[in-house]
Amino acid sequence: MSCSLVSNTGARIVLEDGRAVIVGRGPDTGVTDKRCSRHQVKLVACFAEQNVVVTQLGPNPSFLEGQELGRGQSGKLSHGGTLYLVNQSHPFTANFSLSSNGTAANMPKRGLKVTDKTKSTGNRRENEAQSSPTPKRSIKDFFSASPVKSSKRRLSPERGHPEPKRQRRDEDSSDRAMDEEEEERLAEEKLQQLQEFAAKSAAKESKAIEASPSSSSANACVKSSWQQTGNLLVYTAAGVTASEKIAGFDIDGCIITTKSGKVFPTAPDDWKILYPEIQPKLASLLKKGYKVVFFTNQLGIAKGKLRPEVFKSKVEDILTTLQLPVQVFVATGPGVYRKPVTGMWTHLCEKANDGVAVDLQQSFFVGDAAGRPENWAPGKKKKDFSCSDRLFALNIGLQFHTPEEFFLGWKSAPFSLPDFNPRELDSASRLYDPPSASLTSSHTEVVVAVGYPASGKSTFFHAHIIPKGYVYVNRDTLGSWQKCVAACERALRKGRSVAIDNTNPDLESRKRYVDVAKAAGASCRCFHFSASLELAKHNNRFREMAPSDSKHAKVNDMVFHSYKKHFVAPALSEGFSEILQIHFVPDFKDRQSEVLFRQFSEG
Missing domain, CATH: 3.40.50.1000 (HAD superfamily/HAD-like)
Known part of the structure; x- marks a missing residue:
């Protein structure tokens, strides 16, 4: 048996049994109408039932025997039936022809058969189908045919082209006929x-x-x-x-x-x-x-x-x-x-x-x-x-x-794994250096954090510093560095110590707080969070995956690389009384969180 779609201009599309083909504007159909998407409809022939399931894909409707198909809707095209590719234009007539084994009546030669998209391949396969009721498959049949030349624009056929008013009315009426969820359900x-x-x-x-x-x-x-x-x-x-x-x-x-x-x-x-x-x-x-x-x-x-x-x-x-x-x-x-x-x-x-x-x-x-x-x-x-x-x-x-x-059967090729391995992080390692330092002070002070986004600054401050009475200042909360500086000044006037939880990669960003502390007669220390770029990115992805960490917003890669570009290692010469190295030490609420964290999360 063979099946094909033939237009009144002579364009012919051959369909194989059970194999889907996407059809639309292009040389195979001879359609140049820009209202027709390059991926207008999906066609699948069923030889046993002698019909073709037509599923609408493009933004503008197709018509099946006078019935409008909106996006996601499907219908069956029987022998002799007509599919209008877009709106009520570009008709294609379906034909199923049985092999000459004496079991079927003669049928017109115009018909529908899903095929690979080159005409030569389609004609060859159709001839094979006509000579044998069950065509034999060679290994070549496991390959799709060569596509017509296409551009990146084909990836988004739904964007379409400027549409005339009548066309938009047609699409609106399609939308009214059935809601999108029902269309998808029927199509599925x-x-x-x-x-x-x-x-x-x-x-x-x-x-x-x-x-x-x-x-x-x-x-x-x-x-x-x-x-x-x-x-x-x-x-x-x-x-x-x-x-x-x-x-x-x-x-x-x-x-x-x-x-x-x-x-x-x-x-x-x-x-x-x-x-x-x-x-x-x-x-x-x-x-x-x-x-x-x-x-x-x-x-x-x-x-x-x-x-x-x-x-x-x-x-x-x-x-x-x-x-x-x-x-x-x-x-x-x-x-x-x-x-x-x-x-x-x-x-x-x-x-x-x-x-x-x-x-x-x-x-x-x-x-x-x-x-x-x-x-x-x-x-x-x-x-x-x-x-x-x-x-x-x-x-x-x-x-x-x-x-x-x-x-x-090739031999194994050389390969490299990422330098950062989340399995190697030790939950029992030292939290900060030098170990003789104190995390908090009995005197009024300003603690300025320096470190990548997602390097553990917020978690550290809320676990070890804020409970000791420090005022927490964070740009993500306040919105600008100017507001952070003002909040720091207000706290110092009240005799409160302050923890600045921002990335502060360069001299300029840190000098603001050193100057405020000096003006208030308070000391200023730097907590340098030592997490590498790879570890910080891993933490960022872990936050995205772990529901318990949903309070943290995902950080764009550009922010990480901006920090790296502007980073200048903090020094005592900037006016800091002390610089502590704060290490990232993972701490997990449950076994499931640890299993997730220990996985490689990016290749």
């Missing part, structure tokens, strides 16, 4: 049904998967589904089975790479399977009783640069191409779920493996962010962008491999 239900069908087809075509415990187990997931918990998305494909053995993989740079050759994808369909060895290797793991799980960071979703429904569609398309039952974990923002922190793994073990305990000794993780240096192998010019995948495995206690080592 339809896509889940289609994924279930695709998984069943895959089971029939792949002998390896038919023989695997994953597909034969009575506990296998029957229906594909998406679930969300905070900044975590979890997709469980039909056929996924719980196992004590987990084969974990990163996605970008490990399972897929860009077809464009660029570091970052230029469009949602700018991807292909990285190596031809990947699909059979994953199929072999499933046959051996492993549960195959993908773990990926997608910070662009939280930043608004990547629509979640677009990435969900991409995940489903990857698994449809692989034709394998896989579970996928997506960290959509910062926090405990983002690799190398182990939140995704913890969620898998505690809530997404049907109660089956995971055996770390039999499990492993594969990723390309492995800390390898420049020219780590012949022909490999660039160093790894980070070490987050290797650290993810290290935090969990898993055996780690790079994609080249696991899929291609």
Whole structure:
């Protein structure tokens, strides 16, 4: 059987059974109308039911047999039906044609079949489909076709283009027809049904998967589904089975790479399977009783640069191409779920493996962010962008491999771990130097803090200084250094000692308080918090992940580097009577907090 969409201008789009294709403005459709997004609709053909599920993606509505589809809505296109790509323009007619085996009536040659996006590939596959009711798959079929040339602008099709008034009215009426949540729910239900069908087809075509415990187990997931918990998305494909053995993989740079050759994808369909060895290797793991799980960071979703429904569609398309039952974990923002922190793994073990305990000794993780240096192998010019995948495995206690080592059998490459290791911080180390010094004074004084944001200044002052009657002065609370200086002056006039909890990296910022103390006849000491940049950044990320530390606002990286740029080591010559070195000594409220803190949090 074959299926294709044909326009009145002769443009033809061929669809394969159960394989999703995103269609819109471009050379494949011949549509140049800017009201039509380059990613206008998603099409998935179901040969068994002889229909195509059409899901609207673009900002302007499509029409299916006269029925308007708003963003997120889905509908079915039957044989002979017409899809208007945008508004009521650019019609495409669907056609399903059966092979000539005497089982079906003749059908018109115009039809719909989801295809790779080059016409030559589409025509070749259509001819194969017409000659055989169940086309055989070669390893090339595991790759997406070459994309049309695209630009970074394709990443945000929702921004669209200036719209005429009639078009905006069309979109408004679509919004009124159904609220967004209901649209997404219906779309998800339809896509889940289609994924279930695709998984069943895959089971029939792949002998390896038919023989695997994953597909034969009575506990296998029957229906594909998406679930969300905070900044975590979890997709469980039909056929996924719980196992004590987990084969974990990163996605970008490990399972897929860009077809464009660029570091970052230029469009949602700018991807292909990285190596031809990947699909059979994953199929072999499933046959051996492993549960195959993908773990990926997608910070662009939280930043608004990547629509979640677009990435969900991409995940489903990857698994449809692989034709394998896989579970996928997506960290959509910062926090405990983002690799190398182990939140995704913890969620898998505690809530997404049907109660089956995971055996770390039999499990492993594969990723390309492995800390390898420049020219780590012949022909490999660039160093790894980070070490987050290797650290993810290290935090969990898993055996780690790079994609080249696991899929291609390459020898282990050299790598480097971060200089800062949170496991080496000693909770019993000395708090300050010199040890003979006193943290507080019986005489009126000003204590000026110097140190990175998140170096422990506030915690230290509230634990050891403020309870002794010192007035606490902090720029984050008061808003400006001028108000801090004024607050210091008022306290000294009342005979109160003062603790200045600001970063104070340079001579100018510290001189303000030295001068105020001198004018009031009080001494001025400096508490230099010795935490390194790496430790301060780690503390900042820990605050972000630990709910008990929510009172601390997240600090932007620019603030850290601004401090480093302006820092001048404090000296007695500035007018300080004493300088103490205050060391960061971790103190934990509970075991869970310590476990989280001891993890590598950035690669």
